[in-house]
Amino acid sequence: MLHIPTWKRVVIWALVACGVLLALPNVFYSRVEGHNDAAKLMEQSGLSTPELEAELAGWPSFLPSGLVNLGLDLRGGAHLLAEVQVADVYADRMRGLWPDVRNALRAERETVGPVRRLDAVAGELHVRIGEAAGMARAIDVVRDLARPIVSLTGVGASDIDVRGEGDVLIVTLSDAEKQATDRRTIQQSLEIIRRRVDEVGTREPTIQRQGDTRILIQVPGIGSAAELKALIGTTARLTFQPVVGRTADGTASAGVGNVVLPSLDEQGVFYIIEDRVVVSGEELTDAQPAFDQNGRPAVNFRFNPTGARKFGDYTADNIGSPFAIVLDEEVISAPTIQSHIPGGSGIITGNFTVEDSTQLAVLLRAGALPAEMTFLEERTIGPELGQDSIEAGAIACVVAFAAVLVFMWLSYGLFGLFANIALILNVGLMFGLLSLIGATLTLPGIAGIVLTIGMAVDANVLVFERIREELRRARGPARAIEQGYERALSAILDANVTTFLVAAILFTMGSGPVRGFAVTLGMGILTSVFTAIFVTRLIMVTWFDRARPKSIEV
Amino acid sequence: MRLRLVPQDTAYDFFRYRKITSGISIVAVILSLVAWMVMGLNFGIDFSGGTTIRSESTQAVDVGAYRAAIDPLGLGDVRITEVFDPSFGDDKNVAMIRLQAQEGVESVTAETIEDVRTALLALDPELQFASVESVGPKVSGELVKSAVIAVAVAMVLIMFYIWLRFEWQFAIGAVAALFHDVILAIGIFAVLQIRFDLATIAALLTIIGYSINDTVVIFDRLRENLRKFKTKPLVDVMNLSVNETLARTLMTSGTTLLALIALLVLGGDVIRGFVFAITFGIVVGTYSSLYVAKNIVLQLGVKRDWSKPDAGAGTQFGDVDA
Numbered sequence: 001m002l003h004i005p006t007w008k009r010v011v012i013w014a015l016v017a018c019g020v021l022l023a024l025p026n027v028f029y030s031r032v033e034g035h036n037d038a039a040k041l042m043e044q045s046g047l048s049t050p051e052l053e054a055e056l057a058g059w060p061s062f063l064p065s066g067l068v069n070l071g072l073d074l075r076g077g078a079h080l081l082a083e084v085q086v087a088d089v090y091a092d093r094m095r096g097l098w099p100d101v102r103n104a105l106r107a108e109r110e111t112v113g114p115v116r117r118l119d120a121v122a123g124e125l126h127v128r129i130g131e132a133a134g135m136a137r138a139i140d141v142v143r144d145l146a147r148p149i150v151s152l153t154g155v156g157a158s159d160i161d162v163r164g165e166g167d168v169l170i171v172t173l174s175d176a177e178k179q180a181t182d183r184r185t186i187q188q189s190l191e192i193i194r195r196r197v198d199e200v201g202t203r204e205p206t207i208q209r210q211g212d213t214r215i216l217i218q219v220p221g222i223g224s225a226a227e228l229k230a231l232i233g234t235t236a237r238l239t240f241q242p243v244v245g246r247t248a249d250g251t252a253s254a255g256v257g258n259v260v261l262p263s264l265d266e267q268g269v270f271y272i273i274e275d276r277v278v279v280s281g282e283e284l285t286d287a288q289p290a291f292d293q294n295g296r297p298a299v300n301f302r303f304n305p306t307g308a309r310k311f312g313d314y315t316a317d318n319i320g321s322p323f324a325i326v327l328d329e330e331v332i333s334a335p336t337i338q339s340h341i342p343g344g345s346g347i348i349t350g351n352f353t354v355e356d357s358t359q360l361a362v363l364l365r366a367g368a369l370p371a372e373m374t375f376l377e378e379r380t381i382g383p384e385l386g387q388d389s390i391e392a393g394a395i396a397c398v399v400a401f402a403a404v405l406v407f408m409w410l411s412y413g414l415f416g417l418f419a420n421i422a423l424i425l426n427v428g429l430m431f432g433l434l435s436l437i438g439a440t441l442t443l444p445g446i447a448g449i450v451l452t453i454g455m456a457v458d459a460n461v462l463v464f465e466r467i468r469e470e471l472r473r474a475r476g477p478a479r480a481i482e483q484g485y486e487r488a489l490s491a492i493l494d495a496n497v498t499t500f501l502v503a504a505i506l507f508t509m510g511s512g513p514v515r516g517f518a519v520t521l522g523m524g525i526l527t528s529v530f531t532a533i534f535v536t537r538l539i540m541v542t543w544f545d546r547a548r549p550k551s552i553e554v
Numbered sequence: 555m556r557l558r559l560v561p562q563d564t565a566y567d568f569f570r571y572r573k574i575t576s577g578i579s580i581v582a583v584i585l586s587l588v589a590w591m592v593m594g595l596n597f598g599i600d601f602s603g604g605t606t607i608r609s610e611s612t613q614a615v616d617v618g619a620y621r622a623a624i625d626p627l628g629l630g631d632v633r634i635t636e637v638f639d640p641s642f643g644d645d646k647n648v649a650m651i652r653l654q655a656q657e658g659v660e661s662v663t664a665e666t667i668e669d670v671r672t673a674l675l676a677l678d679p680e681l682q683f684a685s686v687e688s689v690g691p692k693v694s695g696e697l698v699k700s701a702v703i704a705v706a707v708a709m710v711l712i713m714f715y716i717w718l719r720f721e722w723q724f725a726i727g728a729v730a731a732l733f734h735d736v737i738l739a740i741g742i743f744a745v746l747q748i749r750f751d752l753a754t755i756a757a758l759l760t761i762i763g764y765s766i767n768d769t770v771v772i773f774d775r776l777r778e779n780l781r782k783f784k785t786k787p788l789v790d791v792m793n794l795s796v797n798e799t800l801a802r803t804l805m806t807s808g809t810t811l812l813a814l815i816a817l818l819v820l821g822g823d824v825i826r827g828f829v830f831a832i833t834f835g836i837v838v839g840t841y842s843s844l845y846v847a848k849n850i851v852l853q854l855g856v857k858r859d860w861s862k863p864d865a866g867a868g869t870q871f872g873d874v875d876a
Contacts, residue, residue: 073824081693083660225686226664378661379687385608385824392641392822399820400813407809410557443825444753447817451760451832454813455767458806462771465802472562491774494719495767501711502763506756509704514756521760553556 002478002541012534016425019527022064022432032067035059066435069204070220071442071516074390076383077220078228081376084189084213086182088371090123090173093181095275097125097145097160097171104141105129112138117256118168125171132167139164142171149177182213188370190215193232195366200231214376225378235328235372236363238281240311243322243334244272264330265351271331273324278314280368283307287364289357290347297357298349301364308344316340327360393446400450401427408457412464415554418539419460422531426456429527434520442516452524458495459532462488467554477552478544485537492529500525559804564797568844569789569852575845579734586741593744598751601698603655603691605662607670608637611681612645620649623673629666630654639823648684648823660690701755705736708759712766720773723854728769731847735765735838742834753828761835764810768803768843775799776848780856788856792848807840 025032038055042048059065072079098117105115105127113130120126129138139162146158159177163170173181186209197205197219206218222228244258247270254260254272263269283303290300303311314323315337324334325348332350352360405423408416430452434441467484475483503525506518599606609615615636624632630653637648651670656662667686674681689697709729717725736758743750776795783791814833821829 083692224664225688226667229664375661376690376693377688380683380685382682382684384610385684389822389824392820393817396817396820400816403812403816404809407557407812411559411805413556444756444828447821447825447829447832450813450817450821451810454810455764455806457809458767458802461802461805461809465799465805468801469798487778491771494770494774498712498715498766498770499763501715502708502759502766505704505708505711506759509700509707510752510756514752517753517756517760521763 002482002544004538004541009538012538015530016429016535019429019432020425022066022435023428023430024063025059025065025067026431026435028059029067031058032065035061036065036067039065064435066438068431068434069438069440070386070390071440071445071513072218072220072379072381072386073443073513074386074393074441074446075220076381076386077218078222078225079377079379079381080217080225080228080232081210081378082215082217082232082373083376084186084215084369085372085374086185086213087123089181089185090178093173094123094125094171100145101125101127101142101171104145105138108134108137108141112141120170123172127169127171129167129169135164135167135169138169142169149174149180185370186213186215189373192367192369193217196232196362199362199366215373221383223380225380229375229378230359231362232369233373233375234363235369236281236360236366237328237368238284238364239326240278240280240314241276241324241326242274242278242318243324244274246271246334261324261326261329261331264327264332271324271334273326273331278323279303279307279311281364282367283310284364287361289354289361292347292349296349297352297354298347299352299357299361299364300347301345303344305344308342311344311346312340312342316342389443389446393443397446397450397453400453404453404457408460412554414543415464415467415540415552418536418543419457419464419532421539422460422536423453423456425535426524426527426531427453429531430520430523433523433527439519439523440516441520442513444513445516445520448517448520448524452521452528455499456524456528456531459488459492459529460536462491462495463532463536464554471552471554477549480552481540481544485533489533492532496525496529558801559808560801564800565793566797566800568793568796568848572849572852576849579842579846579849582741583734583737586737586744589741589744590737593747595740595744595750596747598749598754599652599687599689599694600751601694601701603689603694605653605655605667605686605688607651607653607667607683608685609649609651609674609681610684611647611678613647613678613680615647615649616677617649619677620651620674623677624651624670627666627669627673629656629670637823639826641820641822655689655691655694660692661688697752701752704755705758705762708762709733712762716766716770716773720777721856723851723856724773726854727847727850728766728773730850731769731839731842732762732765734842734846735761735835738838739831739835743831748827748830751827753825754831757828757831757835760832761839764832764836765839765842768806768839769847771802772796772799772843772848776851780858784858788858789852792852796844796848803840803844807836810836 034055035058038052039061042052042056102115102117105112111131112134115130116128118126118128129135142160142162143158146160146162149157149159157174157176159174161172161174190207190209193215194205194207197207197217204220206216208216210216217228217232219228244254247260248268250260250262250270252260252270252272257275258272259275260270261273263271283306285302285304287299287301290298292298319337319339322334322336325332332348348360401423405420408419408423410416412419427449430449463484466488467480470480470483470487471477500522503518503522507515507522510518617634617636620634621632624634632654633652635650635652637650639648642648653662653666653670656666667683671683709732712732713725713729716728739758739761742748743754772795775798776792779791779795779798783794811833814829814836818826818829818833
């Protein structure tokens with residue numbers, strides 16, 4: 001009657017063993033963490049020092065080394081939610097389009113007359129043409145500049161919309177192109193943030209896209225969100241642009257095609273700069289902090305071949321006139337070109353401290369962000385607070401665990417002990433599963449574990465109570481156990497499916513700590529149902545086969 | 555000798571005081587709603603935007619002096635509360651400083667935090683900021699929306715699942731019990747002015763999960779008994795079902811409460827609000843699955859005649875596992 005086939009027994013015990021083995025690294029957390037870090041470092045750099053070897057030997061490599069990640073609230077660190085200002089890129093695109101539009105229209109001078117660029121809202125290009133009658137022709141000409149875009153939704157669409165209003169030609173990005181651009185902008189931003197954070201070399205940063213235009217950045221171990229913001233909040237768009245003149249008036253009219261930009265370190269000094277980029281930071285291959293000939297901090301840079309050629313040609317043609325090094329709409333310096341600079345390398349000097357030059361070099365190496373970011377949410381958790389939370393959580397877990405174990409033993413005697421073994425295995429399995437999926441444990445997550453410890457016995461309680469009832473109906477012990485399991489099954493399933501639904505909703509809707517809670521709750525339901533239905537039953541049946549009791553008391 | 559929370563065979567009449575228990579529930583729900591409307595909820599920064607700073611120091615917290623130091627910065631509404639916890643020693647003094655969302659910026663700027671830090675350091679050189687959290691009004695608005703959606707979706711899904719597995723009367727009863735639990739929990743948050751944030755929503759959903767769990771187990775037995783005793787009056791069958799599952803109901807609530815109380819006492823002050831909400835919800839949830847859900851099912855009545863297949867409304871999924 002109470003028969004469980006051998007293969008089933010083997011599978012159940014094998015699963016339990018797997019789970020416990022996967023959970024094992026968490027018991028030796030710091031040692032395994034050292035091992036993992038050392039292994040990663042040695043693989044990346046190929047280096048091998050005695051210290052690293054020792055760290056590596058701290059945990060045998062044939063054992064699993066997956067750990068439950070600790071969330072920011074437990075480890076300390078910084079959390080930022082940034083919104084990428086995707087519309088910035090539209091303006092850049094229009095600026096880049098203007099020379100082409102001008103050239104195309106100039107070729108049609110006879111029909112459209114002289115053309116002039118007008119000031120317009122960001123993301124739109126307004127061009128006044130001399131002959132309003134030639135508008136139709138002008139629109140056709142500019143439309144020819146459009147390129148088809150290939151995307152899932154917008155097959156056959158072109159990248160710009162052109163329309164005429166009176167004698168003004170208006171060019172904007174098409175909606176399909178805007179979508180495609182947004183996607184690219186976010187991708188690039190993600191990539192560049194990742195590079196910048198990696199340059200600082202912290203452990204396991206989380207950098208992920210959220211929604212359409214947002215990026216979530218979590219960096220454990222960093223001192224404060226302000227520090228993180230300084231690193232990733234700067235656009236670091238470096239350009240070399242021709243200088244028209246210098247002024248003390250920030251509101252001076254710059255003339256069409258020019259812009260007035262403030263100086264980075266001289267108060268009240270402004271430069272009038274041509275709105276034309278000779279070379280930009282995208283063409284840099286390297287940037288390193290250095291010192292200039294006067295021993296002041298500076299940044300050395302090197303261009304790639306195309307950048308070097310453009311820079312070389314420009315300096316050869318403009319000896320004696322100044323050019324500006326512009327970083328994020330501020331002029332770092334505006335030296336005069338002394339001679340032709342052919343090698344493609346140079347030095348940026350300015351009023352830097354050593355930290356400034358180091359940071360600037362990091363930012364230039366990692367590349368510029370395609371658009372600005374605003375920060376919607378920032379959190380800094382100190383490492384001590386996290387440590388306190390872990391300790392408090394651990395103590396609470398142990399006490400809760402002990403209390404439940406004693407309570408179960410008092411209530412159900414031997415059968416309570418069976419349930420207790422299952423409960424202990426259950427926590428092991430839960431940690432194994434969490435390590436396996438690389439879940440992040442947060443403070444609410446710890447609460448989820450404690451709650452699971454309390455609720456995990458529910459399935460066993462259901463079965464035991466059912467067995468008691470069957471015994472009262474004067475059934476034999478074997479029959480009672482079997483019936484108990486059979487009858488309790490539907491209640492166990494219904495009750496746990498509904499709770500699991502809730503955990504799933506929390507997981508999809510929640511973020512951060514709440515999600516951590518949902519994960520532990522959900523995993524806890526899976527493992528507790530498994531241990532109650534299979535493990536406790538197996539233990540019970542194994543015991544029953546050995547002891548062959550005439551009667552049982554649950 | 556076994557520990558027993560309830561005697562072996564019970565025959566309590568759970569419906570004898572049906573009017574009273576229903577009355578108590580209705581009054582409690584109304585009181586909670588009134589408290590919610592009148593006193594409002596103490597929303598955390600997740601929902602209202604703003605900044606919270608947790609400061610720790612070896613020196614005692616002087617709320618008045620803190621306020622006097624911060625007020626000149628002109629940051630608008632500033633709330634300062636001292637945090638007490640049995641686990642703190644004499645040399646650990648914790649305060650929470652709450653700044654309102656600042657005009658024109660999403661999250662608070664680093665300079666503002668620095669200003670506050672400088673102002674407080676002048677007062678107490680030992681002071682440290684254990685955590686600084688800032689949420690802009692844009693995100694907080696969205697968080698409110700997604701929280702409300704989460705709770706609503708949970709309710710609907712559960713109602714649908716119960717309807718699928720049982721009958722529509724059961725689904726109504728179960729969801730009414732859920733409303734009862736959630737509203738009472740919100741009420742206690744309003745009365746005690748406990749901080750209401752994202753974690754609280756997680757707690758509410760957990761309460762929903764637990765309460766439904768309890769309700770379902772009893773319904774499951776009720777369904778079984780309804781088939782077994784086809785002619786017994788509904789109220790008797792229900793009483794029987796509740797009595798039969800009573801030991802389990804109290805046992806599970808007991809172990810869960812044991813674990814939660816350990817966490818409530820020892821888990822630290824950071825998650826105390828969260829754990830309190832769940833603990834309260836478990837107690838209320840146990841009560842509501844014993845009384846509220848069944849009172850409503852009794853009121854609505856259940857189709858009893860299982861012998862003749864009836865293409866009646868709402869029951870075609872009722873015996874999906876029969």
